Amino acid sequence: MIEANGISKDYSTVRALDNVSLKVERGEIFGFFGPNGAGKTTCIKVLCGLTPSSSGEAKVMDIDVKKHPVWVRDNIAIMSEETRYYEELTPRKYLKAFSRLVSVKDNDRLAAINRAADMADLRGFMDRKIAMLSQGERQRVSLGRILLADCPLYFLDEPFEGIDIIHRRKLRQFFKDYVKQGNSVFFTSHNLIEAEFIVDKFAFIHHGRLIAVGTANELKEKYLAPSYVLRVSDPQKAKEMLERDLRFQMLKVIEGEVAITLQTRRDAPKIPKTLIQEGIELFEMRCSGTMEEVFERIARGGAA
Numbered sequence: 001m002i003e004a005n006g007i008s009k010d011y012s013t014v015r016a017l018d019n020v021s022l023k024v025e026r027g028e029i030f031g032f033f034g035p036n037g038a039g040k041t042t043c044i045k046v047l048c049g050l051t052p053s054s055s056g057e058a059k060v061m062d063i064d065v066k067k068h069p070v071w072v073r074d075n076i077a078i079m080s081e082e083t084r085y086y087e088e089l090t091p092r093k094y095l096k097a098f099s100r101l102v103s104v105k106d107n108d109r110l111a112a113i114n115r116a117a118d119m120a121d122l123r124g125f126m127d128r129k130i131a132m133l134s135q136g137e138r139q140r141v142s143l144g145r146i147l148l149a150d151c152p153l154y155f156l157d158e159p160f161e162g163i164d165i166i167h168r169r170k171l172r173q174f175f176k177d178y179v180k181q182g183n184s185v186f187f188t189s190h191n192l193i194e195a196e197f198i199v200d201k202f203a204f205i206h207h208g209r210l211i212a213v214g215t216a217n218e219l220k221e222k223y224l225a226p227s228y229v230l231r232v233s234d235p236q237k238a239k240e241m242l243e244r245d246l247r248f249q250m251l252k253v254i255e256g257e258v259a260i261t262l263q264t265r266r267d268a269p270k271i272p273k274t275l276i277q278e279g280i281e282l283f284e285m286r287c288s289g290t291m292e293e294v295f296e297r298i299a300r301g302g303a304a
Contacts, residue, residue: 090130200215
């Protein structure tokens, strides 16, 4: 869906992107994260054909971005913090205008607008002029516009900003269903904890350089202490058996689950082996820690 190799972007006094290479697969929510000024927005602009790269190459849906930037934009939907609005329109009229631009059929237009308004949580100000809306409300209008588009790739910059918890859950499910149809999402956010509920693959950028790419489990395994949470049939017995057989820093039962931090990651395969030998069912074994901790560790240049 997206393939970029060695893209760089130089401005007069700074290199905003430095040899960035990444690949976004079809059917994937790809999360792109980093602090302010890291190069996220510049990278998105390059991939969408909104600004040229200084070097390297990028393809979006097998379209060469440098050669055919307009063609790329005809096949994607972009939600950006820099979106410009028709200030005198209301969200209702704004969505109606864009529904025509993205060729929503006349018979489907009202239902599509209502569905987008519900998903983006716009009902409270559908008939208020956009000029009177807060920045968070405007962001939700921009999200509503994206939800009208029938295209195979979304670029979403902070799509959950200003959205309440009920609508966030609906949106997460919507995007999961969207990629199951073979579509893809290029997703950025400052909320890494929430991102774990939706993102399939994480990429971290820092000072214009891509510093890590992988799934949440892959990156936690690589950069955090070897800590795991186990959901088992008999937590207390599991704790006793693991105490007997493994070297650990911490081992306790917390709210019916076993939490363990090993002295060495090499002992991780022994956990399911020990439990199975003792007749204890292992329903789930997951890495503990958060993606915020992963990024902090990577940014410091450390590894577990």
